[in-house]
Amino acid sequence: MPYVKIEVTREGVTRKQKQELIKGVTDLITTVLNKDPHLTHVVIQEVNLDDWGYAGEQTSVLREQGITADRH
Amino acid sequence: MPYVKIEVTREGVTRKQKQELIKGVTDLITTVLNKDPHLTHVVIQEVNLDDWGYAGEQTSVLREQGITADRH
Amino acid sequence: MPYVKIEVTREGVTRKQKQELIKGVTDLITTVLNKDPHLTHVVIQEVNLDDWGYAGEQTSVLREQGITADRH
């Protein structure tokens, strides 16, 4: 009976990326925990940049300063 | 001091249905746990169909295939 | 596809009370939203009195002062 919530900043996540996250997380749980995927629910919640704070700053401010969350 | 979060797919839940959920959950907690309803908060969160995954699939895809969550 | 989280202070909630909450919430959602109960998950999370704050005070302190959350 797993339930997974994925919270990410709202920065153009596509429908296809969401599908990959849902499929990937469900497969991972099925493999690692041997769970029936029909009991696994995954919810993605996108959060506006003004609403996500990191190190005391709004992400929207960080982005204006050119600071991204991209992998280097 | 109860707090309740209800997450449902966004599929036309009406204002009246939300009121019934809020009233029903609060009454249930008042009855079962003998809690003062003024200390009970209920939050409903609707989730877009692209953002809710079940069995590894987006709910939006399941709906396109004619698969609903309706009671039979 | 509903998921419900019920957070309550840890103050002797019995197994039977939990069952009544789970049954009651699931029945409510089935009735109000016409959802298949096999897609409804309910999670109860008990919170220690030191960890739940109300009006700026720990619930454990409120209880020591004789202030309960009981219905009057």
Add this chain to the structure above:
Amino acid sequence: MPYVKIEVTREGVTRKQKQELIKGVTDLITTVLNKDPHLTHVVIQEVNLDDWGYAGEQTSVLREQGITADRH
């Protein structure tokens, strides 16, 4: 590694107020727990008045009755 979620009713919270909440919570955790702020994330979630229930009533109904959540 702290993560903080702040849920409030959607009633005109400004960008500046959000920044004050994010800055204030992060500073508080840094001071009280001595945590590196680069490991602290704060997420604000605004909830529509129809979706927040208090004492069994939708907040939107309470507001129509002139009942606010303002400090007196």
Add this chain to the structure above:
Amino acid sequence: MPYVKIEVTREGVTRKQKQELIKGVTDLITTVLNKDPHLTHVVIQEVNLDDWGYAGEQTSVLREQGITADRH
């Protein structure tokens, strides 16, 4: 800035399985969303069988009836 919460029933999940879930989810998000893993936090929350309800029943009752969540 992703944050992921994984809720599972407390049924003997090992430290190694938790590590696989944390590593797997972080890698997935890094790959799909191109996020810096140093901004990804994953929290696993185990839930007692009495506290997880499915289809209106406590999971502990389902397990007593021989009903598992295992993949077939």
Add this chain to the structure above:
Amino acid sequence: MPYVKIEVTREGVTRKQKQELIKGVTDLITTVLNKDPHLTHVVIQEVNLDDWGYAGEQTSVLREQGITADRH
């Protein structure tokens, strides 16, 4: 009607520190949003080090490597 959840790793947070967090967050919300503190609930959730992942690693492993979350 604010509700705040604070999740931190379980690393010896004292009762006094929890009280400071609860008091501090409630005061902050009262000041910034002008909310009645009797409508503000704060829940602290401590998470075991094996259950909190950062950058793909369990925090328990990071601690064994001498990596802390302390402010420098």
